[in-house]
Amino acid sequence: MTNEAYKKEIIRLKEQYNVTIVAHFYQKDEVFEMADISGDSLQLAQMAMSDTNPYLVFCGVGFMGESVKILSPQKRVLMPKIACCAMARMIDGEHYDMNVSILENAGINKADILPITYINSSAEVKAKVGEMGGMVCTSSNAKKIIEKGLKSGKKILFVPDKCLGQNIAIMMGLKSCVVGDGTDPKESDIICYNGFCSVHQLFELEDVEFYRNRYPDIKIISHPECKPEVCQASDFVGSTSQIIKYIKDLPIDQKVAVGTEFNLVNRLRKKNTYVLSSTKPECPTMNETTLEDLYNTLKSIEDNTITNEIQVDPHVAKWAKIALDRMLEL
Ligand code: 13P
Ligand code: SF4
Numbered sequence: 001m002t003n004e005a006y007k008k009e010i011i012r013l014k015e016q017y018n019v020t021i022v023a024h025f026y027q028k029d030e031v032f033e034m035a036d037i038s039g040d041s042l043q044l045a046q047m048a049m050s051d052t053n054p055y056l057v058f059c060g061v062g063f064m065g066e067s068v069k070i071l072s073p074q075k076r077v078l079m080p081k082i083a084c085c086a087m088a089r090m091i092d093g094e095h096y097d098m099n100v101s102i103l104e105n106a107g108i109n110k111a112d113i114l115p116i117t118y119i120n121s122s123a124e125v126k127a128k129v130g131e132m133g134g135m136v137c138t139s140s141n142a143k144k145i146i147e148k149g150l151k152s153g154k155k156i157l158f159v160p161d162k163c164l165g166q167n168i169a170i171m172m173g174l175k176s177c178v179v180g181d182g183t184d185p186k187e188s189d190i191i192c193y194n195g196f197c198s199v200h201q202l203f204e205l206e207d208v209e210f211y212r213n214r215y216p217d218i219k220i221i222s223h224p225e226c227k228p229e230v231c232q233a234s235d236f237v238g239s240t241s242q243i244i245k246y247i248k249d250l251p252i253d254q255k256v257a258v259g260t261e262f263n264l265v266n267r268l269r270k271k272n273t274y275v276l277s278s279t280k281p282e283c284p285t286m287n288e289t290t291l292e293d294l295y296n297t298l299k300s301i302e303d304n305t306i307t308n309e310i311q312v313d314p315h316v317a318k319w320a321k322i323a324l325d326r327m328l329e330l
Pocket of ligand 1: 039040041042120138139140197225238239240241
């Protein structure tokens with residue numbers, strides 16, 4: 001089938017079976033164009049919750065579909081590909097417990113730790129965090145959530161993205177460390193798990209220098225999953241939706257170089273917009289979803305052969321929801 005034929009069928013099926021298609025900004029263009037709801041991870045969780053259709057087909061990575069199912073258990077959430085974000089895969093419940101034990105062995109009582117997990121984590125990790133009194137954050141509200149967490153007077157254990165944790169600490173003038181980096185965690189306000197995004201790690205300080213030398217008045221923009229030295233050398237740091245807004249508000253002839261996933265950067269104002277790397281980093285897991293997968297998922301509703309439906313263990317869902325709700329209350 002051609003792309004045009006897939007698109008026609010996708011529109012027919014979603015209208016006939018009351019399906020809402022949701023897509024993250026990093027999806028391939030042809031998949032992204034089919035979405036009824038698109039946004040960054042916070043916007044997707046919020047908008048999907050208030051949607052009234054019984055079926056939600058989520059084009060993104062596993063933790064996103066899982067979060068929507070946890071927040072709206074009555075919905076049938078299907079994913080054309082249950083692709084696992086590389087960062088979310090870096091931590092499971094066992095790793096989480098091990099990190100808490102390392103902090104206890106370093107002389108920090110469990111009761112004095114407030115865990116915060118980036119939404120890029122499994123439901124299992126979110127549940128562990130919820131059970132310990134902690135909450136979830138996304139890249140657009142991480143500073144606000146950490147500020148709230150610090151009011152408890154406890155140390156923040158931030159999982160899994162060390163870069164996001166370190167970048168917020170720098171922004172707030174706080175001390176941070178990474179578990180196992182040889183420093184005393186008792187000296188830090190934010191203790192980060194040693195996880196990272198394999199895509200955003202590809203942006204280097206030399207890339208910033210390259211663009212600044214070539215175009216002295218260029219604006220450098222980065223996602224907070226980039227390394228701290230890249231974020232510190234940037235003119236603006238923000239989540240995907242914040243980056244889009246920042247670029248939209250700039251004069252049309254302003255040159256920008258953006259340190260985030262290539263599908264998004266390529267879709268932004270193309271003229272004068274560069275991706276902050278000599279390679280064009282696409283997120284491999286976000287890119288797994290094709291138009292054909294999306295069609296097959298919708299067709300499985302028509303044929304009553306549904307596959308890739310998201311299910312979450314009820315105990316895990318209960319505590320993960322508590323951690324997500326603590327974020328949404330803000
Ligand atoms: P956003 O919250 O900016 O959508 O980020 C999600 C993500 O996975 C970025 O790599
Ligand atoms: Fe995960 Fe990185 Fe892909 Fe975002 S870009 S989904 S953090 S692997």
